[in-house]
Amino acid sequence: MAHQAEKAFIPLDIAVLTVSDTRTSETDTxxxxxxxxxxxSGHRLADRALVADDVYRLRAQVSQWIADPEVQVIVLTGGTGFSHRDSTPEAIAPLLDKQVEGFGELFRQISWQEIGSSTIQSRALAGLANGTLIFCLPGSTGACRTGxxxxxxxQLDSRHRPCNFVDTLIRARDQRRALP
Structure with missing residues (x-):
C-alpha cells in the first residue's frame, strides 16, 4: 500500500474583528x-479592526473584507449574546451565501465541558460569503481560545484530515483575483 505524501501547510490571510461598545485597542484581550x-499557527494577519456593536458598521467592515480577494478568513469576536446591543448574528447572517451549521453546534458542545448550560447563550456561527470563511465567536477571551x-x-490547516476548508478558500481566492 502506497503512503500518501504529507500535505504542506498553506498559510491563509485572516482578518480579526472585535465587536464591542466598551473595549479599546488597549483592552481588547x-x-x-x-x-x-x-x-x-503560521497564517498571516491580513487586518484587524474594532467596531461598535452596530449592525451597519459591522456589515460595512465585514463586507469590505469579503470583497477583498486578499482576505480569505474573517474571525469576529463579540456581539453574539443576548443583550440588547448584541447584533453580530443579525449583521453577518444576511451576508452569508452558505452557513456552516456544524460550527455553532460543535462550539456549544465543546463549551458545555467548560461552562455548562451557559453555553446556550452563545449564538456562535460561521459561513461562507463570496468565498470568504467567516467565524463569529463570543467576546470572552476563554470562548475565543476554545473556538x-x-x-x-x-479547519484552517491544510494538513487536517479527513477535510478542512483550505482548498475551498484557495480556489475562491484565485477566482476572485481573476475577476476584472
Missing part, C-alpha cells in the same frame, strides 16, 4: 488572543 493565534484551539485551527 480577545482580539489580541485571536491575532496571536493566527500568527502562531480557535478546538475547532477553527484544524
Amino acid at each position: 480577545s482580539g489580541d488572543l485571536l491575532a496571536a493565534r493566527v500568527q502562531e 480557535w484551539d478546538k475547532v477553527i485551527a484544524e
Whole structure:
C-alpha cells in the first residue's frame, strides 16, 4: 500500500474583528488572543479592526473584507449574546451565501465541558460569503481560545484530515483575483 505524501501547510490571510461598545485597542484581550493565534499557527494577519456593536458598521467592515480577494478568513469576536446591543448574528447572517451549521453546534458542545448550560447563550456561527470563511465567536477571551484551539485551527490547516476548508478558500481566492 502506497503512503500518501504529507500535505504542506498553506498559510491563509485572516482578518480579526472585535465587536464591542466598551473595549479599546488597549483592552481588547480577545482580539489580541485571536491575532496571536493566527500568527502562531503560521497564517498571516491580513487586518484587524474594532467596531461598535452596530449592525451597519459591522456589515460595512465585514463586507469590505469579503470583497477583498486578499482576505480569505474573517474571525469576529463579540456581539453574539443576548443583550440588547448584541447584533453580530443579525449583521453577518444576511451576508452569508452558505452557513456552516456544524460550527455553532460543535462550539456549544465543546463549551458545555467548560461552562455548562451557559453555553446556550452563545449564538456562535460561521459561513461562507463570496468565498470568504467567516467565524463569529463570543467576546470572552476563554470562548475565543476554545473556538480557535478546538475547532477553527484544524479547519484552517491544510494538513487536517479527513477535510478542512483550505482548498475551498484557495480556489475562491484565485477566482476572485481573476475577476476584472
